[in-house]
Amino acid sequence: MHMVRLWAQYLPQMLKGVGITLELTGASLGVAIIFGFILAIARLSKIRLMEIIARWYIEIVRAIPVLVILFIAYYSLGQIGIKLSGMTAAIVSLGAFYATQFGEIFRGAILGVDRGQKEAAAALGMPGGLMMRKVILPQAFFSILPPATNQLSNLIKDTSLVFTIGVADLMFQAYAAASTTFLPLDMLTLAGIIYFVFYIIISKFLARWELNVQQRRS
Amino acid sequence: MSNNVVVRAENLSKRFGDQIVFEHVSLEVHKSEVVAIIGPSGAGKSTLIRCINVLHPFNEGTLQLLGHTLTGGSALPPKPVLNDIRTRVGMVFQTFNLFPHLTVLNNIILAPMEVKKISRKEAVERALKLLDMVGLGHKADMFPKRLSGGEQQRVAICRALAMEPEIMLFDEPTSMLDPELVGEVLAAIQRLAREGMTMILVTHEMMFAKEVADTVVIMADHTIVEKGSAQKVLETPQTERSRVFLRRVLNPGTTALDFEPMVGQGGDH
Numbered sequence: 001m002h003m004v005r006l007w008a009q010y011l012p013q014m015l016k017g018v019g020i021t022l023e024l025t026g027a028s029l030g031v032a033i034i035f036g037f038i039l040a041i042a043r044l045s046k047i048r049l050m051e052i053i054a055r056w057y058i059e060i061v062r063a064i065p066v067l068v069i070l071f072i073a074y075y076s077l078g079q080i081g082i083k084l085s086g087m088t089a090a091i092v093s094l095g096a097f098y099a100t101q102f103g104e105i106f107r108g109a110i111l112g113v114d115r116g117q118k119e120a121a122a123a124l125g126m127p128g129g130l131m132m133r134k135v136i137l138p139q140a141f142f143s144i145l146p147p148a149t150n151q152l153s154n155l156i157k158d159t160s161l162v163f164t165i166g167v168a169d170l171m172f173q174a175y176a177a178a179s180t181t182f183l184p185l186d187m188l189t190l191a192g193i194i195y196f197v198f199y200i201i202i203s204k205f206l207a208r209w210e211l212n213v214q215q216r217r218s
Numbered sequence: 219m220s221n222n223v224v225v226r227a228e229n230l231s232k233r234f235g236d237q238i239v240f241e242h243v244s245l246e247v248h249k250s251e252v253v254a255i256i257g258p259s260g261a262g263k264s265t266l267i268r269c270i271n272v273l274h275p276f277n278e279g280t281l282q283l284l285g286h287t288l289t290g291g292s293a294l295p296p297k298p299v300l301n302d303i304r305t306r307v308g309m310v311f312q313t314f315n316l317f318p319h320l321t322v323l324n325n326i327i328l329a330p331m332e333v334k335k336i337s338r339k340e341a342v343e344r345a346l347k348l349l350d351m352v353g354l355g356h357k358a359d360m361f362p363k364r365l366s367g368g369e370q371q372r373v374a375i376c377r378a379l380a381m382e383p384e385i386m387l388f389d390e391p392t393s394m395l396d397p398e399l400v401g402e403v404l405a406a407i408q409r410l411a412r413e414g415m416t417m418i419l420v421t422h423e424m425m426f427a428k429e430v431a432d433t434v435v436i437m438a439d440h441t442i443v444e445k446g447s448a449q450k451v452l453e454t455p456q457t458e459r460s461r462v463f464l465r466r467v468l469n470p471g472t473t474a475l476d477f478e479p480m481v482g483q484g485g486d487h
Binding site for chain 2: 114117
């Protein structure tokens with residue numbers, strides 16, 4: 001009972017953090033998807049230089065822990081005169097890292113579309129861009145959803161790293177509440193529960209979407 | 219090019235790396251002519267018609283079609299030429315290759331609307347007429363997955379025809395079908411032939427080739443070994459290589475015992 005009363009007392013503060021976490025997740029997801037798509041197209045490009053740049057970007061950035069990227073964006077760039085706010089540094093870092101993940105998912109999905117589909121579109125005289133938009137991507141989308149759901153749940157969890165640079169997200173609020181109450185078990189358990197609820201909502205929603213897409217095509 | 223020759227291939231050769239797919243292939247196709255290409259697997263038949271639709275470049279020779287002259291090289295011709303040829307040459311594939319995310323109707327109207335910029339209304343009208351022609355008007359709103367192989371292939375034929383092509387290419391259109399579904403697809407092709415469509419057809423259906431084709435071409439060992447009127451080629455073949463091939467396909471049972479491996483047969487292309 002004691003824990004539940006305490007949770008009720010700190011919930012409003014936690015929910016403030018939830019807002020920041022959601023905002024952060026949405027913005028970094030947007031950056032990761034757009035930038036990831038550009039990386040995928042670059043890696044599939046016939047222009048060799050673009051392919052090389054994209055490949056090396058992916059190889060390097062995905063090998064670095066998100067926390068290191070976050071500290072580079074917030075502290076190291078500041079040292080050379082590029083001062084980013086905590087929120088901006090967080091969105092840039094998460095976006096830059098998850099773009100490598102989404103980029104590879106998109107590339108795999110595009111390559112996974114049956115070669116006959118490309119041939120059929122080409123045989124109808126469709127130029128490359130049209131073929132991509134109307135034939136390849138709608139089919140690739142099918143195989144993007146499951147791995148993308150996976151990466152999205154990783155992204156939500158990784159947003160908790162931003163409390164280390166002082167962004168007042170859910171983890172930050174939980175940590176602050178733990179410090180003032182000297183009850184880290186209670187407060188961090190509550191944060192864990194909230195992250196879990198997020199995950200459940202999002203994964204159920206995406207699973208239903210996936211099912212809808214599948215049913216519509218049969 | 220004389221005014222009724224629509225395709226003229228001269229000395230075409232095609233290699234994938236060091237592997238020869240076909241070489242020294244020369245072929246003329248006249249307007250409204252139906253040419254059937256037959257021959258063992260790996261002879262280069264499918265690749266040849268893919269080169270005619272410029273899905274693949276060829277290495278040597280010249281190919282004149284629809285007012286364009288293409289010469290051999292490692293690259294495809296410039297995009298405007300490529301797309302002009304592809305919009306005017308229809309292609310039907312062995313594996314149908316319908317777009318699984320689109321309904322039958324949307325499969326057919328996509329290219330006319332997006333490539334030829336025809337209005338939706340007109341494209342739909344034409345698509346429904348084509349579907350009726352092959353007896354599938356009632357399946358317009360279904361997704362390809364719900365259709366049998368024979369139905370999918372008939373839709374694929376409609377999709378190609380919706381672009382109002384001047385030449386139709388068929389790449390083994392019935393070889394993926396259950397035997398009982400072959401007839402409905404062949405009937406659609408035969409109907410096109412009667413309407414005067416110029417066609418090049420790679421097929422394993424000998425009887426059909428004999429009935430529908432004006433000209434039969436036998437490809438074996440990476441080149442054309444015989445070509446002439448359907449009756450002449452199939453009944454009185456002039457080369458030993460053609461005779462061996464025809465004996466095997468026309469009487470598969472009787473040749474099984476004296477089977478000898480043949481020289482020069484490559485892999486499947």
